[in-house]
Amino acid sequence: MLEHIDHIPFIDTPLHIAANEGKINFATEMMNLKPSSARKLNQDGFSPMHLAFRNGHPKLMLRLLKIDKDLVRVKGREGVTVGNSNLLFQFLEACPECMEDVMLRKTTTSEL
Incomplete structure (x- = not known):
């Protein structure tokens, strides 16, 4: 099942469901x-x-960043990346390269 997920354009994967529910x-x-x-x-x-x-799961976010620091740079709907002022310093520590990402609103992070 996991092999075929990459071929489906938009889908809730098991990881999406776990992230939504905060299942670290x-x-x-x-x-x-x-x-x-x-x-x-x-x-x-x-x-x-x-x-x-x-959904307010910052511990899960930080755990995912430990596995792949560039996840903070993934652009979602309308090209927005994840971020807020409380997590910004932790994101920058995990992925300093995200400072190079410029959003549509000319900022490095945007709240959803």
């Missing part, structure tokens, strides 16, 4: 099994990081 251990395992699903957008244009952010 399951999300971590999904990242290990299918890392590409972390960059996939669901039908609403959100990556797992966006869903974790929207």
Whole structure:
């Protein structure tokens, strides 16, 4: 099943569902099994990081960043990346390159 997920344009993967629900251990395992699903957008244009952010799961977000620091740079709906002032310094520490990303609103981060 996981092999075919990359070929479906917009879908909630098991990682999206885990991120939405804040299931850290399951999300971590999904990242290990299918890392590409972390960059996939669901039908609403959100990556797992966006869903974790929207649903108030910062510990899950930081765990995913430990696995792949560039997830903070994944652009979702309308080209928006994940971020808020409380997490900004942790994101920058995990991925200093995200400072190079310029959003549509001419900022490096935007709230969803």
